[in-house]
Amino acid sequence: MPNEPQVVVERRPVGGGGTAAVMRLNRPDQLNPIDGDTLLEMDALIDDIVADRKVRTVLITGNGRAFSAGGDLKKYIPLQKDPVKFPEFVSLLHRVFARFRQIPVPVVALVNGVTAAGGLELILNCDFAYVAQSARIGDGHLNFGQMGGGGVLTLLPRMIGRARAAELIFSGRFLSAEEAVEWGIASRVVPDDELLDAGLAFAKEVGKKSPLAIANAKHVMNTMWADNGAVDASLRFELERDVYYCLTSHDAPEGLIAFSEKRPPKFKGR
Secondary structure, three states, rough: OOOOOOEEEEEEEOOOEEEEEEEOOOOOOOOOOOOOOHHHHHHHHHHHHHHOOOOOOOOEOOOEEEEOOOEEEHHHHOOOOOOOOOHHHHHHHHHHHHHHHHHOOOOOEEOEEEEHHHHHHHHHHOOEEEEOOOOEOOHHHHOOOOOOOOHHHHHHHHHHOOHHHHHHHOOEEEEHHHHHHHOOOEEEEEOHHHHHHHHHHHHHOOOOOOOHHHHHHHHHHHHHHOOOOOOOHHHHHHHHHHHHHHHHHHHHHHHHHHHHOOOOOOOOOO
């Protein structure tokens, strides 16, 4: 029997001919650890998603009782002794996770359970997160003599502020679902059995909108956030993107005409 894939994707219809790509980490017995094979599978699936113009939203979750408990610590024992392979692995993690910020559709983490270290770093590269009532989220690197290297030390302070990031990283404690929302890691708490439905409901709303406008809006927000851009420079970048989109696209004038004619818009993503 061939090994089960470590990451699986299914398409869910969201109306208007569009789909949501539901990506699931698929090693539930080990709390969905992230290793090199996981990242390579994820990378190939992202290629498929980007090539599929019907995909309007990506929803990332985990099978079983964990979103992801982070890196595969048993594999780290020999990996961290290799001065070539270990930095290659961390670089691969950076590259693949960054692709979620670059995909031209919203990427939503549906946090369904235990989440730590690399699991938290995956959330930080999504556009936002819904969190199940039973979920618990923390960093946890320092609990095992590790330090964050996959982005948590850079991205978490930008998301929730330096003081709270420092507390979470240094203490190694886990936040409840309600605390994760209060701290700004997630947008809202959802009952466990409604988590996927909440993600799909969001995807259906996205499916009504211009995919080109969505892509441009995401690009501006994520570029300026990642670069920690100054307000004046960020506003100039936003202006340039907005003017180019409105003057050159089919979808911008179509939205206005549809509004004036009191009919649903017929966006073409161009």
